[in-house]
Amino acid sequence: MPEKKNLKAKTGNEAMAEAMRQINPDVVAAYPITPATEIVQIFSQFVADGLVNTEFVAVESEHSALSACIGASAAGARAMTGTSSQGLALMYEMMYIAAGLRLPIVIAEVNRALSAPINIHGDQSDTMGARDSGFLQIYCENSQEAYDSMIQAVRICEHPDVLLPATVSTDGFIISHCMEAIEMLPDEQVKEFVGSYKPKNWLLDVDHPFTLGAIDLQDYYFEHKRQEIEAMRKATKVIKEIGKEFGQKFGRSYDMIETYKLEDAEAAIVVLGSTAGTAKVVIDEMRKQGKKIGMLKIRVFRPFPFDDIREALKNVKVVGVMDRHDGYNGYVPPVCSEVRSCLYELDKKPKIASYVYGLGGRDITVEMITDIYQELLSGKTDTNTKYIGVRE
Amino acid sequence: MANLKELSKRPELLSGGHRLCAGCGAGIIARQVMMAAADKPVVVANATGCLEVSTTIYPFSAWKTSWFHSAFENAAASCSGMEAAYKALKRTGKVDKDIRFITFGGDGGTYDIGFQSLSGAMERRHRMLYVCYNNEAYMNTGIQRSSATPLGAYASTSPVGKVKKGKEQIKKDLTKVMVAHNIPYVGQTAVGYWNDLTTKVQKALETDGPTFINVLQPCRLGWGYNPADTAVLGRLAVETCFWPIYEVVDGKYKINVKPKEKKPITEYLKLQTRFKHLLRPENAGIVAEIQKNIDENWAWLQMMEECSNKAGV
Known part of the structure; x- marks a missing residue:
């Protein structure tokens, strides 16, 4: 170094x-x-x-x-x-x-x-x-x-x-x-x-x-x-x-994925790209209030790191997957689809929630990510993809 | 200008055993171009088309030189990349040989879908010879009309029916378009003129810059004639002035073959099933229009040659 x-x-x-x-x-x-x-x-x-x-x-x-x-x-x-x-x-x-x-x-x-x-x-x-x-x-x-x-x-x-x-x-x-x-x-x-x-x-x-x-x-x-x-x-x-x-x-190591405070996390989000940086701020803030949350950043999407993701998320109770793209009425959008598939192999499967955000550069804010974590922790997630920050 | 005896002694970079049709003009063109080019190492880029699919069925290849194909519309762009790589690797000493680049495309890959990448490559002045083997339709996919298909010709997407009489538009004059790129060498020739083709290829390869040769290629399947008559059709196209043989060197026009007597276009049309319907009396007007276009173009070309001579350019 x-x-x-x-x-x-x-x-x-x-x-x-x-x-x-x-x-x-x-x-x-x-x-x-x-x-x-x-x-x-x-x-x-x-x-x-x-x-x-x-x-x-x-x-x-x-x-x-x-x-x-x-x-x-x-x-x-x-x-x-x-x-x-x-x-x-x-x-x-x-x-x-x-x-x-x-x-x-x-x-x-x-x-x-x-x-x-x-x-x-x-x-x-x-x-x-x-x-x-x-x-x-x-x-x-x-x-x-x-x-x-x-x-x-x-x-x-x-x-x-x-x-x-x-x-x-x-x-x-x-x-x-x-x-x-x-x-x-x-x-x-x-x-x-x-x-x-x-x-x-x-x-x-x-x-x-x-x-x-x-x-x-x-x-x-x-x-x-x-x-x-x-x-x-x-x-x-x-x-x-x-x-x-x-x-x-x-001095800077890289892997297929990066995990952030996942070790004891009950709720986690999975995300690609710059939104990971915003999520880290949210995690630090919410952890101060005792919330056990973490994040998994997928750095390499192809080849897809299914073993690493499964290992990293096996003890998490609920996972929110954030896609910055939609699959147009696929069951869930692409990143969620892949994550969901690889977690299916687990005997004790976490609950999975799907979020689509930021299309066309719509801002994804600290507040929006905080809301996602709160929803995940509330136990009130369902299988429908949620669209974040859009006028419905 | 090589004689036939000398030419026959040159290495054959396109070997026999490929799967082009009997009497295919594309094979004749590619073989003669490669014979003319064999002085120096040559790397070939090929657009998708008859020549590509028929000469390289994996694990076989008829090419005895480095040969590359990636897609339909990008032969000139991929050859641009190869030529850029050559410049870079020569600079860094990884390549020390003098290499020439030839791109082959059919009229579909040249006049139509590959037109943009060809124009870009010529404008960027990559040193490559682009050879269009022009059979005036999409023969590889089953004789669909292209912008090189002549007025009145049958093609499977400009068919003859109760209302329509074959292609309703005149063909694009791509040779003129290439001249407008102000490149140092543009040539037009036809199958049946091996001496003219090989001479043009050698002139083009000696030119330090982008060069283009448009070769009319009779296609026995798409044009509908006896496979033995490929060269006969090429010659008739020239003798009727349907497809004049000329070159434009640094802007100067030269007609390389001047028919002693311009034959009527019907001599050419009547040997091909794609024009069969035109010989019916009710379609005489279309034939007259074709003849008029030929006469005007031939006059224009002679004028351009005369102007070039007078101006001494």
């Missing part, structure tokens, strides 16, 4: 751009979209100032941004991009292809609501739409986590047991545009941590030509998909190892 902390005031977007500068990818291809634009805008200045060796491709759409990254990665380059919302939605087709071709591309992603109605503020419906694309999904609570997770993501994705792409997400505006003090690592330490990209097969290795992207019919497709599924399963171990190594080297 460095003796003196190198603290810098950075927004989430700046933190991600700085991480990209230090990673120094071979190719970045990107297209502007609020609120993620700054990431690649700042990065293109790094290119203009000669601070990176990157070939920056200012493409004509997000579809082409990810397509160019896919081409670059297949060619043998470390490739990255940044986007949000509609931009990610335009990439959906190519996300499945990046994962299926096993290309370790990292997307700096800023969570923003999907149209319509058009809205530029934060919710998690964009990445939830890519849930089954084969991308690893890391959700960050603050700028520090965004910075650290970008650096780890490169190593995780390029690990030979994984070879899958990832989105590293921050909540739109709440993190992307909020300035915080973050500890930045020295350039050379990041360089050493991420190492260089050494693909086994790469198209520019013209002495060993190969075909990538062949048509794969009934006789092979399933096996290739099965391998991809297995790689996602194996990613859990890799994410934990690299999170631990990061902690040993730099």
Whole structure:
């Protein structure tokens, strides 16, 4: 751990751009979209100032941004991009292809609501739409986590047991545009941590030509998909190892989930992203009044940490799962659905309540989270999803 | 300009044994392009389409060079990424060879769904040769109309019926659109002119910048003719001036093949079932319109060549 902390005031977007500068990818291809634009805008200045060796491709759409990254990665380059919302939605087709071709591309992603109605503020419906694309999904609570997770993501994705792409997400505006003090690592330490990209097969290795992207019919497709599924399963171990190594080297360890005061908790919420920070304030306040409450933050949603979640929540009496996206009359929204499924294995199942909050960037306040805890503690929960802070 | 004997001695980067139809023009184009390109290592990007599905049925591949496919609408974008990777890796010393990039797309993947990514790649000046194998419809999915389908042609989504007489609109002139990108080399040619195609490919690959060649590709299935007549159809398209062979080098127009006598368009139409209905007397008006469009375009092209010569550009 460095003796003196190198603290810098950075927004989430700046933190991600700085991480990209230090990673120094071979190719970045990107297209502007609020609120993620700054990431690649700042990065293109790094290119203009000669601070990176990157070939920056200012493409004509997000579809082409990810397509160019896919081409670059297949060619043998470390490739990255940044986007949000509609931009990610335009990439959906190519996300499945990046994962299926096993290309370790990292997307700096800023969570923003999907149209319509058009809205530029934060919710998690964009990445939830890519849930089954084969991308690893890391959700960050603050700028520090965004910075650290970008650096780890490169190593995780390029690990030979994984070879899958990832989105590293921050909540739109709440993190992307909020300035915080973050500890930045020295350039050379990041360089050493991420190492260089050494693909086994790469198209520019013209002495060993190969075909990538062949048509794969009934006789092979399933096996290739099965391998991809297995790689996602194996990613859990890799994410934990690299999170631990990061902690040993730099003092901040990471895991699939983070728990907060769960040990003796009777009621807990499960949450992704920046709302975890707000929940911690609520927990500290309510614990002063003797309320036994805690929180489970899901940092990695794909692969889904079902073992860790089951272990962490096995003694909790009631769990409230907070989704910043809705499943449109699925039994419960996506995060709740997954949590509920993995807790079903427990002999003594906690009660589960579902909450949808913050769509289109609607504020989630200390008071709202306090109310959720009070409802959970009251024993008066039911199976219907509650919509927080909306005019019904 | 290579002669046939020299050309036949070049390495074949697209091997036989692929599953394109008998008489398929796309295979002829890809083979000749790759023969012309074999001087240097070449990496190929392919849009989804006949050429892609028929040459790479896993675990087989007809390609003896690095070959990549990811989707339908993005061949030029994925090739942009490969070319950017090449620049970056050459700078850092991970690649030391001189590599060329070729993108293949059908007319659907080029004129329509891939039009945006093609335009972007050309504007960004990536050094790549984009070859459109243009069979004037979506042949891979069963002959649906594209913006390259000519006026009056039958296609399965512009069928001939009691009211409709095939495609009701004229085709997009993509070659002109590519010229408007002010790229250093744009060429138009057809199957049946191997010398012209291979010469154009070599010129394009020598050009330091984005280049585009639009190759008319008779499709025996979609056009409806005897598979032995693929080259005959390509030649008739040129001899009727339906598809002139020309190039635009740094803005200067040159017609590479000038028919001694412009044949009437009916000579071309009558050999293809996609135009069969046009030969009925009640559709004479459509044929006349097709002929008028050909005559005007041919006159325009000659004027452009003349202007280029006069201006000495």
